[in-house]
Amino acid sequence: MKSAILCIGTEITSGLVKDAxxxxxxxNLTRVGLSPKYILFAPDHAESILKALDFYLDDEEIQCxxxxxxxxxxxDDLTRxxxxxxxxxxxxxxxxxxxxxxQFYHRLRNTIPPENNKKQAxxxxxxxxxxxxxxxxxxxxxxxxxxxxxxxxxxxxxxEFFWPLIEERLPxxxxxxxxxxxxxxxxIGESQFGTDIQSLLNHLPQSLHPAYLPFFGxxxxxxxxxxxxxxLINQAETIIKKIKTNWRQYLFSDWGENLEEACGNxxxxxGLTVATAESCTGGFLSHRLxxxxxxxxxxxxxxxxxxNQAKSEDLDVSSTLIxxxxxxxxxxxxxxxxGVRKKTGADLGIGITGIAGPDGSSQEKPVGLVYIALAxxxxxxxxxxxxxxxxxxxxxxxxxxxxxxxxxxxxEKIPHGQ
Amino acid sequence: MKSAILCIGTEITSGLVKDAxxxxxxxNLTRVGLSPKYILFAPDHAESILKALDFYLDDEEIQCxxxxxxxxxxxDDLTRxxxxxxxxxxxxxxxxxxxxxxQFYHRLRNTIPPENNKKQAxxxxxxxxxxxxxxxxxxxxxxxxxxxxxxxxxxxxxxEFFWPLIEERLPxxxxxxxxxxxxxxxxIGESQFGTDIQSLLNHLPQSLHPAYLPFFGxxxxxxxxxxxxxxLINQAETIIKKIKTNWRQYLFSDWGENLEEACGNxxxxxGLTVATAESCTGGFLSHRLxxxxxxxxxxxxxxxxxxNQAKSEDLDVSSTLIxxxxxxxxxxxxxxxxGVRKKTGADLGIGITGIAGPDGSSQEKPVGLVYIALAxxxxxxxxxxxxxxxxxxxxxxxxxxxxxxxxxxxxEKIPHGQ
Numbered sequence: 001m002k003s004a005i006l007c008i009g010t011e012i013t014s015g016l017v018k019d020a021x022x023x024x025x026x027x028n029l030t031r032v033g034l035s036p037k038y039i040l041f042a043p044d045h046a047e048s049i050l051k052a053l054d055f056y057l058d059d060e061e062i063q064c065x066x067x068x069x070x071x072x073x074x075x076d077d078l079t080r081x082x083x084x085x086x087x088x089x090x091x092x093x094x095x096x097x098x099x100x101x102x103q104f105y106h107r108l109r110n111t112i113p114p115e116n117n118k119k120q121a122x123x124x125x126x127x128x129x130x131x132x133x134x135x136x137x138x139x140x141x142x143x144x145x146x147x148x149x150x151x152x153x154x155x156x157x158x159x160e161f162f163w164p165l166i167e168e169r170l171p172x173x174x175x176x177x178x179x180x181x182x183x184x185x186x187x188i189g190e191s192q193f194g195t196d197i198q199s200l201l202n203h204l205p206q207s208l209h210p211a212y213l214p215f216f217g218x219x220x221x222x223x224x225x226x227x228x229x230x231x232l233i234n235q236a237e238t239i240i241k242k243i244k245t246n247w248r249q250y251l252f253s254d255w256g257e258n259l260e261e262a263c264g265n266x267x268x269x270x271g272l273t274v275a276t277a278e279s280c281t282g283g284f285l286s287h288r289l290x291x292x293x294x295x296x297x298x299x300x301x302x303x304x305x306x307x308n309q310a311k312s313e314d315l316d317v318s319s320t321l322i323x324x325x326x327x328x329x330x331x332x333x334x335x336x337x338x339g340v341r342k343k344t345g346a347d348l349g350i351g352i353t354g355i356a357g358p359d360g361s362s363q364e365k366p367v368g369l370v371y372i373a374l375a376x377x378x379x380x381x382x383x384x385x386x387x388x389x390x391x392x393x394x395x396x397x398x399x400x401x402x403x404x405x406x407x408x409x410x411x412e413k414i415p416h417g418q
Numbered sequence: 419m420k421s422a423i424l425c426i427g428t429e430i431t432s433g434l435v436k437d438a439x440x441x442x443x444x445x446n447l448t449r450v451g452l453s454p455k456y457i458l459f460a461p462d463h464a465e466s467i468l469k470a471l472d473f474y475l476d477d478e479e480i481q482c483x484x485x486x487x488x489x490x491x492x493x494d495d496l497t498r499x500x501x502x503x504x505x506x507x508x509x510x511x512x513x514x515x516x517x518x519x520x521q522f523y524h525r526l527r528n529t530i531p532p533e534n535n536k537k538q539a540x541x542x543x544x545x546x547x548x549x550x551x552x553x554x555x556x557x558x559x560x561x562x563x564x565x566x567x568x569x570x571x572x573x574x575x576x577x578e579f580f581w582p583l584i585e586e587r588l589p590x591x592x593x594x595x596x597x598x599x600x601x602x603x604x605x606i607g608e609s610q611f612g613t614d615i616q617s618l619l620n621h622l623p624q625s626l627h628p629a630y631l632p633f634f635g636x637x638x639x640x641x642x643x644x645x646x647x648x649x650l651i652n653q654a655e656t657i658i659k660k661i662k663t664n665w666r667q668y669l670f671s672d673w674g675e676n677l678e679e680a681c682g683n684x685x686x687x688x689g690l691t692v693a694t695a696e697s698c699t700g701g702f703l704s705h706r707l708x709x710x711x712x713x714x715x716x717x718x719x720x721x722x723x724x725x726n727q728a729k730s731e732d733l734d735v736s737s738t739l740i741x742x743x744x745x746x747x748x749x750x751x752x753x754x755x756x757g758v759r760k761k762t763g764a765d766l767g768i769g770i771t772g773i774a775g776p777d778g779s780s781q782e783k784p785v786g787l788v789y790i791a792l793a794x795x796x797x798x799x800x801x802x803x804x805x806x807x808x809x810x811x812x813x814x815x816x817x818x819x820x821x822x823x824x825x826x827x828x829x830e831k832i833p834h835g836q
Contacts, residue, residue, distance in 0.1 A: 014453045015445030016629055016640065019437065027433030035432045037466055041457040048455055055473050191491040195532035211462060212492045213429045214573065224428065282708025283701030286722045290700025291810055293776050301732070302722035304704045310719040358711050386526065388552055392709055393575055
């Protein structure tokens, strides 16, 4: 048994507005074991909507259809009318809903509703009314053969409001999409990781699917199944456990946290602090570190030293060093990391210098060349990287490398088995 | 004639990852007059993908299908194989593509590619190869009857890269969705702006639709139509022109640039520099400023002063001031902006201090309270804001306010009519 989502609105198919509802609903459907088979966006156009609906109705596997949008007061809002036609259930006027719309207008705008709002007080005969206390359009649910069809307004905060009302009416299910534990790794490419773990996956049962998701130098690996079968879950867990043991040196999360969160947890556990000196990343690293609630426990200072003068004045990087090796060099990255550690008294210092492009490159120093240094009391390591991509990609990959270096440095300090 | 988008990946149907590609492609297709009839997301599951493909192939109106994802090296990547089967075109090995993959691995990782990468060097026989210089998987285009089917990798940066290659191969069209010029404004709410411009929109022709898109304190306003009719375009342009004149004090772009880009353009035009002192935004403001190529012309230094000690040591904010008024106060915001200006010699200084939450609030200073200061040689202005939302939202809104203040400060210095 599967669900499917249909979002109606030309503002989305034409790219004017980014979707929020499908993403919200798919997360929640997945959480309750009814992961959508499809998500489909259709414009405010009757024939297109009807075809999309038929695509879902013809699919035996789909037993629960969530429709958002097209319940507004204007003439391009067609959901109510299309469902009424399709299932031959005439639209019936609900006086109580109309009263609520009148009150809504009175309370919020001190006026009476325009005539076109009246159509929002109609729902298809025999459908279950889903009341909407935060907007004018109620939702409703139609049972058609073995399928449940929900229609709710497309305003994101209203769609969110309706979720619990949908959830309690969902068909109960035993065969379903099931996601096992996941792992997130970094420091190894998707394809290398895929090759490395191939032997573990050679004899997977047909209904257990591996999924790899690369994300800026991270790989998120899942095993999932469309059946919630204890035997399958058991097999999946065994494999994941082996991956967690054998690829320990690349693993940074087994529950979905991001890299800055994983670093933050280790810094707090170890009682250590970190300070940053950023050139080409321009503050992106400190932004990521401070996105984590409570980051003030381990981060209290960062410097964006874009110019050479700033590097020297703020962090004591010698101007001779810069002249000799260039601002983008192993030596300057090292001096930044050590300088910021010394200046701030933090336990760890990170220095980043590179060429984010599109300008500023030379033959020897191309766009994408970045040096990332991590200094502690004893020593400093510097990593040279050559990234490709646009400016933001290079900034992102540089911060990923810095966080990866930080994470594995901290991880080594944690006693085994913790 | 219409287009349609098919995005493949269980990570999206299950809600793990938010879509970026469909939104990017639909915007671009709409811009060139081929607005998609549908956008469909399907999981990495052969039967589901095939059904989705058939849904599009059976639709006479759809003559251009864009498929993203499923071209990776791992066994859950199925697009290549499914299209090969469907159109009965066997997969052929392209030695040159394999060489490129080998070089790619050598250059970036100094290693040879794993065996499973080899499948990325295959494309369906007779399809047009679309080369990919930024990743390992090439794209390709299949002509089937009157339809063009494009398959490109789903990594967002790569999908974006392929757009121009797709665009030049699109079928030509005349009946289409048309979007007129847009305006982007800030410093006024969506509903206030909507009310203000209502009189201009009272006698709009039926086929000209206004659209408001609020975005973190900005409003993007469009007029669009489903017909590319010179009369309609003319009417739309007249209205947009009036908005640009009458709401000049809120306008920051009439072609789609973002706020940091608009600020950067003015800073360069005026030959001014800016420096930042950030507490609660943790480097996000400098990150946004330095996302713009060439930002080193006007930005060379920023400080993240999370702790009180950092505020005093780096930017000379007196500790008495902090004790008397608190770190989150108008006085400290002002001292940060003035301090960073003085310290760096920049023409303008920006200081931000606030409570991004979820912790750190008190009765008098709730989560979301943020002070933003802008200092120039003559004077300093401070804005007090009370934002709601999560940590990242509060950081985002704080940087939006800072950039809005900066933009309108700079705008005032530009002689009228330029």
